[in-house]
Amino acid sequence: MSTALLQLQNLTKNYGALRVTDDVSFTVEPGELHAIIGPNGAGKTTLIHQISGHARPDSGQILFDDHDITDLSMAARAQRGLVRSFQITSILPRFSALENVALAAQARAGSSFRFLGNAAEEPELNDIAMGLLTRFGLGARAHIPAGQMSHGEKRQLEIAIALAAKPKLLLLDEPLAGTSRDESQRLINILQELRKELPIILIEHDMDAVFALADRVSVLVYGRIIACGSPQNIRDNAEVRAAYLGEEAA
């Protein structure tokens, strides 16, 4: 079997007459940060929805760890180690930051069909959560309701939540969206660290970030991958520049 951790084979999805994913195939190799870029409306988020199980492709296959996961739910994929973040911040606003992360740890720590015992006081879950929060500089904010954190903090919290679910592959959907310059720099530093630890699919608008972080870049335009290669390769690609800058393809 192949060595790729994740393999998309000819994914296609239509919304009515609109083809939002058009015969997309690519792989994510172990240890790789694979970025997906593309203009607005190119179908990046739809693609990540299909990879994560939030939406189903009309045709095509998704292989993860050599298993066909095309028909698995998002929860089942997360249990297998395919964990995503969201473009629009998705947290549990009334739970403390600590509990947000502890819940993700709980998802991986045995059965949650336990009806007795105070979950909020389980040290093994809280220790994992506190460790991750501290790592991201959120230790002092652990007991604040997540809904009251700043936008940048919430973005970091989301990554901490995803990590607590022990991913084998992390899908990040525009982690820098809406962050200030400072916040984004902090997140980029975090991602620099993470890419050494686990493979990542990164969807991002911030080209500087993408070119600084990615091992490989795929360019999605109108649901199609028009180019895939090293950042340098993509930067020099005429078709890509046409798609982004609106030039006639040379």
Add this chain to the structure above:
Amino acid sequence: MNNLVDLDAAPALATPTRARRTRILPVIIFAAFALVPLALLLGPQSYVLAVVTRIMILALGAMSLDLLIGYGAMISFGHAAFVGLGAYSVAILASHGITDGFVQLAVALATSLIFALFTGAISLRTKGVYFIMITLAFGQMLFFLTTSLAAYGGDDGLTLAARSTFFSLKFMKNDLAMYYVTFGTLLGAYLLLRAIVASRFGRVLRGIRENPVRMEAIGFAPYRYQLTAYVIAGLIAGGSGFLLANQTEFVSPAYTAWQRSGELIFVLVLGGLGSLHGAILGAAAFTLLADILSHYTENWAMIFGPILILVVLFVRGGINGLFGGKP
């Protein structure tokens, strides 16, 4: 998913004093219930004892519904069906001469379990308004089934030949015993639900209430947790039906009607969602108000409507909110 429950009504973080008050309030409530019979030693007691027993039975049903609405954002509009199942289990068995409380209770819980699994498995495939409507439909199905039970009184209902016996003892005949059995059940259910809500399972349930997609993304499939909660709530409501039949010594299709399901929601909103003991406050306020108002007018229900509207508009968190409790 289900924006029909106002999740932001709660103050985000309890201050220490408020948290302490929230913990003390349930203790006061249960202490009061425990002492009611003593206070009545001096006066005319059977009527008051019956009213307070009724309050506790209503509170038990509403509290079980709180697990669904307050903690799970599943607005079931057919919860009275379980109360009816519990009550009819007692009455039908008693009409055949089976008055053993353990047998009756086992049947009440078994039928509630089956009904909850069956209706929950289907209802929980829907969300929001559709969930409300489908639970309502299942509740009404049971209502019409009970009206068609000609052998068991049909529309008219069925009078209980005798209250349940335990170990062949007829102690439930005694209103005071009936009172304390109800009290014990309510206390037990309260402690059980409190533990469940704080447990791993309960935390998942609360997480699903806040953001189901986030929960799926970290690996929790909401359906299994919601169905389990639905079954637990159904079992407790079935138990309240067992007590209700014994207390009133009568069952009728009205027990399962949608108005009763609405009443349970009313009680819950009045008392305060998502606190468990709010259900008790709501049940007490509801029962006493109805009792008092009915002395003055037949149309007391018409006064209830505006009261609920005022509570929803001005008292976030219901009566429990007035006491500074947080959901």
